[in-house]
Amino acid sequence: MTDAPSQRRSMTIPPPAKLICVILLALTMTVLVVCHVHGVNGPWYWIWSWRRLSWWIYPGMIATGAVPFAAAQWAFLRNRLKLALVLLAATTFALELVALAFQPPVGLHRLVAIVQSATNTSYWIDATILNAQSQNIPFSQILLQYPDILPMMHLHAKYKPPGLMLYYVPFVKLLGHGQAGALAGGIGVLLLAAGAAPACFWFLRKYSDDRDAAFVGASFFALCPSLVLFAPQFDQVYPMLACVILALWHIASRSAAGWRSIAAAVACGAVLALGLFCSYIFLVLGCFIMIDWMLLLADRGPADFYRAAGAGLIAIITIIVLYAALFFATGFDPIETFQSISRTQARDLIPLVRPFPRHILFDVLDFALGGGWISFLLLIFLLISIRSRLFAGRSPRDRLVLLAMIQIITVALAALLPGETARLWLIQFPFLMAIVGLELARWRPRDRYIVFGCLLLIMIALAQNMTFIYMGPELDGPRW
Numbered sequence: 001m002t003d004a005p006s007q008r009r010s011m012t013i014p015p016p017a018k019l020i021c022v023i024l025l026a027l028t029m030t031v032l033v034v035c036h037v038h039g040v041n042g043p044w045y046w047i048w049s050w051r052r053l054s055w056w057i058y059p060g061m062i063a064t065g066a067v068p069f070a071a072a073q074w075a076f077l078r079n080r081l082k083l084a085l086v087l088l089a090a091t092t093f094a095l096e097l098v099a100l101a102f103q104p105p106v107g108l109h110r111l112v113a114i115v116q117s118a119t120n121t122s123y124w125i126d127a128t129i130l131n132a133q134s135q136n137i138p139f140s141q142i143l144l145q146y147p148d149i150l151p152m153m154h155l156h157a158k159y160k161p162p163g164l165m166l167y168y169v170p171f172v173k174l175l176g177h178g179q180a181g182a183l184a185g186g187i188g189v190l191l192l193a194a195g196a197a198p199a200c201f202w203f204l205r206k207y208s209d210d211r212d213a214a215f216v217g218a219s220f221f222a223l224c225p226s227l228v229l230f231a232p233q234f235d236q237v238y239p240m241l242a243c244v245i246l247a248l249w250h251i252a253s254r255s256a257a258g259w260r261s262i263a264a265a266v267a268c269g270a271v272l273a274l275g276l277f278c279s280y281i282f283l284v285l286g287c288f289i290m291i292d293w294m295l296l297l298a299d300r301g302p303a304d305f306y307r308a309a310g311a312g313l314i315a316i317i318t319i320i321v322l323y324a325a326l327f328f329a330t331g332f333d334p335i336e337t338f339q340s341i342s343r344t345q346a347r348d349l350i351p352l353v354r355p356f357p358r359h360i361l362f363d364v365l366d367f368a369l370g371g372g373w374i375s376f377l378l379l380i381f382l383l384i385s386i387r388s389r390l391f392a393g394r395s396p397r398d399r400l401v402l403l404a405m406i407q408i409i410t411v412a413l414a415a416l417l418p419g420e421t422a423r424l425w426l427i428q429f430p431f432l433m434a435i436v437g438l439e440l441a442r443w444r445p446r447d448r449y450i451v452f453g454c455l456l457l458i459m460i461a462l463a464q465n466m467t468f469i470y471m472g473p474e475l476d477g478p479r480w
Contacts, residue, residue: 018381019447022374026454029373033461041466042369043362045355046419049467049479057102061460065095069222069456073449076215084215085198088222093194095223096231099463104475108183111190113471114232115168115182120469121233122154124185127168128177139169144331147340158344161337163278164234186232193236197222199243200430204437206250207403209396216448217437221429223452225459226370226422229468234278238427241275242285246430249289252315253296253308265311269318276319280338281427284416288407288431295403299394354418363421364412370422371429372458374451375436382439397438404431423468 032040041048072087103110115124130142130149142149143162150158157165168185175181197218204214221227221239230236248268255261275282293312297305323334368376382401383390389398408431411417417424440448462468467476 013381013384015443015447018443019450022377022451022454025374025377026372026458030457030461033458033465036465042366043359045353045359046362048422049470049476050465051467051477053102053464055464057098057464058460060102061095061098061463062456064098065091065223065456068094069219069452072219072222073445077445081215085201085218088197088201088218089194092197092222092227093190095228095459096190096193099229100231102463104471110471110475111186111232112179112182113475114469115186115189116179117471118154120156120471122157123160123164123234124168124172124182126153126157127165128172130165131169131172131177140330143326144333146332147336150337150340151344159341160279161277161334161341162332163274167234167278189232189234189237192240193227193231196227196236196240196243196429199240199247200433202247203243203250203430204400204434206247207396207400208434208438210438210441213397213437213441215437216440217433219452220375220436220440220455221433223372223455223459224370224375224429225372225462226426226429228459229463230423230426233423233469235423235426238275238279238281239429241271241278242282242427243430245271245275245282245285246288249292249311249315252311253293254304257307257310261307261311262314265314266318268311269315270322272315273319273322276334280341281417281424284407284411284427287410288403291406292403295399299399354415356415356418359418360412360415363415363418363425366419366421367408367412367425367428367432369462370425371432371436372455372462374454374458375432378439378451379432379435382435385439385442400434401438404434407431 029040036050041050068087068090072084072091075081075084075087097108100111101107105113114120118125130139134142146162152158153165167188168181171181171185171188175184200221201214201218204217205211208214227236227239245268248264248271252261252264252268255264272282272285289312293305293308296308326332327334383405386398386401390402408428411425411428440451443451470476470479473479
């Protein structure tokens with residue numbers, strides 16, 4: 001489904017001018033990045049370190065990423081949707097691997113080094129320690145004592161529930177605590193991250209009722225610097241889970257009363273419970289869900305509003321039941337764990353003072369960097385085009401834009417996730433992709449492909465010139 005011709009003709013900025021603006025911005029930012037211009041890599045209190053990888057990274061990543069990506073576009077135009085989505089996932093996975101391979105130590109050694117790092121991830125090293133202790137103490141006992149164990153864990157693990165640490169335990173048990181297990185676990189993270197684009201398509205298709213916009217948004221996401229260049233961080237996996245949660249919520253809240261709505265609500269609650277077992281960042285989705293629920297009252301009336309409330313209640317009950325079952329099976333206390341993490345964060349994050357409220361602007365700019373900057377230009381184009389109907393319109397597309405903007409702005413103003421937003425706001429990228437997809441769906445296919453090419457160029461320039469996962473001066477040079 002696409003916009004009517006009359007709507008296309010009503011756009012304030014003509015399409016050729018938009019394309020020229022995108023190309024100029026892409027070339028400008030690429031030159032600034034390659035020339036290491038101060039300020040492009042972040043504000044004074046937090047920067048992404050400059051570096052210079054081999055120029056061979058350009059042909060390497062273009063050849064690796066362009067082939068499956070072009071095949072995905074070809075498959076979509078021929079209505080082979082499943083194949084197209086698989087190829088988008090393959091694009092992200094291939095780009096992740098090649099980006100890692102060009103960084104020191106070359107090949108897959110950096111992937112292993114990041115997984116085994118006590119500062120950049122730390123989940124692997126804590127999994128190996130707790131697995132060794134589980135030879136004498138069962139894991140149920142470890143989960144029972146988890147709130148007390150947390151402060152003794154390494155950097156990132158002590159700020160998270162046990163899910164991310166437990167992810168690596170099977171790899172440790174099956175392949176040992178050496179490189180083989182770390183490599184397999186890291187590849188698993190990359191594969192999960194590659195599922196972000198297909199999941200984004202599902203989310204956008206449900207909320208926009210626009211197949212073209214959903215695929216274009218998912219295609220853009222597959223090439224986004226943040227999704228590709230933070231491998232193998234679990235932040236890459238959060239967008240996939242977020243999209244699944246929101247798509248299931250849409251099914252549960254819009255379906256007529258019956259088993260389909262109940263099943264979707266239970267599934268939504270189960271996936272959200274899994275997400276919260278890994279990170280509390282999924283709580284930010286509550287803003288989107290609550291506003292979406294309230295808009296149902298205006299769009300569909302009280303009957304659907306209360307039916308959606310029932311679906312939400314089922315999802316909440318599912319979360320409670322699952323955590324209660326875990327508590328009775330292992331003694332794991334999610335409330336005490338949350339309180340322990342909150343206390344640790346309050347104590348340890350004091351030195352990372354952000355200059356409030358100025359950091360809000362820099363958070364947004366870092367988010368724009370993660371989307372290759374041109375994503376924000378496309379956002380501006382769409383907002384100009386629909387400005388007269390953004391709050392008055394009731395089409396699924398306009399509602400999605402409104403919801404996405406409220407979600408992004410709320411998280412920014414609330415300063416819930418300050419600093420490193422190119423990474424920490426990865427869970428927000430599906431909302432940005434909603435706006436990007438709806439804008440680019442109005443463009444001719446060949447113009448979209450030029451935009452995708454611009455995004456790929458920016459992403460490779462960032463990979464060559466900025467260090468997003470710092471591995472120490474021996475590998476990555478001076479930090480500042």
